Amino acid sequence: MLWAAFLGQALFFVATYLFINQYPWLLLAAGVSFNGVIGYLIHQRSKQLQNADRSLEQGLLSLMDSDFSVSIPTAKDGNRDAIFDLFNRCTDKLRKERQHLYQREMLLDKVLNTSPVVTFLVDINQRIIFANRAAELMFNHGNSILGYSWSDVCAKLAPDFVQALQQSGESIFTLKNAQGEEQAWHLAKSGVRIHQANNTLYLLKSITNELNRQEVQTWKKVIRVISHELNNSIAPISSMCHSGQLLAKNLDEPRLDRVFSSISRRVDHLNEFIKGYGALSKLKMPDKRVIDWQVLLEQISALYTFNLVTDIPKTDVYADEHQIEQVLINILKNAHEAYSESESMGEVCLAISEQSQGGIGIEISDNGPGMAAEVLENALLPFYSTKHSGTGLGLALCREIIEAHQGKLSFYNRKSGGLTVRIFLPAQLL
Incomplete structure (x- = not known):
């Protein structure tokens, strides 16, 4: 078998040699064709590599320009497809990170500007x-x-x-x-x-509003302590006074009856005094609804007259109507009392207008003597009053109500004489 294989190979080489000697041009043509094919394949591969390098270069330049939307297509037939796939994953991650940062910046800008x-x-x-x-x-x-x-x-x-x-x-x-x-x-x-x-x-x-709130909270604590101590004393005094009145009737002594009656009246007055301050320390949160100014002003005018010098605005204001009514009645009452103290004739004017910052502004003006600088500074403090029988509760309660509505209450002396009370109420529902 071995000698047959050697014989076959020898015959193949002899035939090849005779064929080449007889047809040399065929070998040349085959060589040229082979070189052409090899050259074309090398050129195509070189062109693919150049295109890939150019795509990668353009992609990197786009990243330097902060353009993360670029991507390089992969043909899945080259050694650089793995690099291109990694590049595309990097740009996708950078794109998502930039979008996340942009959203955070927008949120931060919104928070800072509001x-x-x-x-x-x-x-x-x-x-x-x-x-x-x-x-x-x-x-x-x-x-x-x-x-x-x-x-x-x-x-x-x-x-x-x-x-x-x-x-x-x-x-x-x-x-x-x-x-x-x-x-x-x-x-x-x-x-x-x-x-x-x-x-x-x-x-x-x-921090003015915060200081005011802290001040009011301090006053409320003081009022609760005082009310508690007074109630502890008033209850037994009232009981003993009642017992004394019963004993005085049996003794047939008119003077004792007058004494116990006077004590009873003062105890009742002190009870009312404590209840008034309890209203300040236990003021309820506003029950806010749209206020019908026409109806509200008609109800108030039945108690205290005033001249409405403006049209009623159409802006909806959400507030506790009963609390706002209490504020307006208290301020109008003070304005009418200012006339009686100054013995001057005039009328109380009320104006309601829309405010540029949104909301409603209310001004109540009189032609009375106005307020001294010391009174203006302390008018809103509990216990402070210039009236002989005043409790110093009314204006403090007014401020508490207005600030509970996120509004503002202020006083100004008019140049022409008298006082103007300004109230601001926001329009939004809180």
């Missing part, structure tokens, strides 16, 4: 590089202050305000607003490093 805290950022060159809506309202009437020089902004502020802003860390200071009211502010000033640059962050928060 926050009442005045927030602005000053760079190392003393230029304002960020300011929220509250800062624009405070420093530039609601217009943008981005790019403004901080020194130029400070030049338009009151000296006391500028001095307060120059303090480091946290501080509390007071300023007077356009109406001359003292407003308390909390300032937080700190350094912030952004993109390797040092900046200064300012946070300004009005």
Whole structure:
């Protein structure tokens, strides 16, 4: 078998040699064709690699330009498809991360611009590089202050305000607003490093309302303690007074009966006094509904007359009608009493108007003597009263009701004489 294999191979080589000697041009043609095919395949492969390199280069340039929407198609027939697939997964992850960051930035921007805290950022060159809506309202009437020089902004502020802003860390200071009211502010000033640059962050928060709430809560605690102690004493005094009156009848002594009757009346008066302050310390939360101003004003006018000098606005205000009625009655009562004290003739005027910040403004004005500076400062405090028989409860209760509605109550002496009481009620349902 072995010799047959060798014989077959020998015959094959001999035949090949004779064929080549007889047809040499056929071998040349075969060689040229083979070289052409090999060259074409090499050219095509080189072109594919160049296209792949160009796609990868363009993709990387797009990433440098923060364009994460680019992707490279994979043909699944080359050694670089794994790299392209990894590139596409990276761009997809970067795209999702950027979308997530964008949503967080939008949320942060929304929160900052709706926050009442005045927030602005000053760079190392003393230029304002960020300011929220509250800062624009405070420093530039609601217009943008981005790019403004901080020194130029400070030049338009009151000296006391500028001095307060120059303090480091946290501080509390007071300023007077356009109406001359003292407003308390909390300032937080700190350094912030952004993109390797040092900046200064300012946070300004009005704490006047918070201080007022804390003050009212303190008064409520005091009133509850006093009421408790007085009730503990009044109950046995009232019982003993009643027993004394019964004994006085048996003794047939008129003077004792007058004494016990006087004690009984004073005890009843003290009970009413305590109940009044209990109303302040236990004021219910407002039951807010749309107020029908026409009906409400007609009901109030039956008790205290006034001249309505404006049309009733159409803006819906959600409030507790009974509590607002109590406030208006109390203020109108004070206005009418101011006439009797000054012995002047005039009428009480009431105006209701829509406010630019949304909501309703109510003004009640009289032509009385007005309020002294000390009275204006303390008028809203419980226990404070200039009337001989006053309890100092009425205006304090009015303030508590208005602030429970997220509103504001204030007093101003009129230049022409008399007093104006202003009430602001927000229109939104809370």
